[in-house]
Structures are given as structure tokens and as C-alpha cells.
Amino acid sequence: MPIGFDDLVHDVMNDWPATIRVFLDFxxxxxxxxxxxxxxxxxxxxxxxxxxxxxxxxxxxxxxxP
Known part of the structure; x- marks a missing residue:
């Protein structure tokens, strides 16, 4: 299930730790x-x-x- 606009930020970072870099990059x-x-x-x-x-x-x- 892809990440969507309605997903909570905490859940995104918790479920996919690699996304933390994206938050920092932005x-x-x-x-x-x-x-x-x-x-x-x-x-x-x-x-x-x-x-x-x-x-x-x-x-x-x-x-x-991957």
C-alpha cells in the first residue's frame, strides 16, 4: 500500500525509516x-x-x- 497524503507523519517514519531522509532533505x-x-x-x-x-x-x- 503506497504512502498517501492522509497518512500520519509519525506512521510513515515509523513504518518506513528510510523516509526520514526525505523529510530531512526537504x-x-x-x-x-x-x-x-x-x-x-x-x-x-x-x-x-x-x-x-x-x-x-x-x-x-x-x-x-530495494
């Missing part, structure tokens, strides 16, 4: 943030003014890579 302060368990991927993109489509694509690429 300069998002989600790693270690106490709100990560409440914010969706879409919420985080909005808070950090990140292109949501580019970010989701990067997350999915990391998860799909």
Missing part, C-alpha cells in the same frame, strides 16, 4: 516533532510550504527502492 522539522503523530503528510507539506506532489513522489520512491 528541510521539514518533522523528525522528533511531538505533533508528527497528529499531522498528515498533507498537513506537514502545508506547514513547511513544500510541494506536496514532489514530496509524496520522493517518499514513494524511497519506499519502492
Amino acid at each position: 528541510r521539514m522539522g518533522c523528525v522528533g516533532c511531538p505533533i508528527a503523530c497528529f499531522h498528515t503528510v498533507d498537513d506537514a507539506c502545508g506547514e513547511h510550504h513544500v510541494d506536496r506532489d514532489a514530496f509524496l513522489k520522493a517518499l514513494r520512491e524511497v519506499v519502492a527502492s
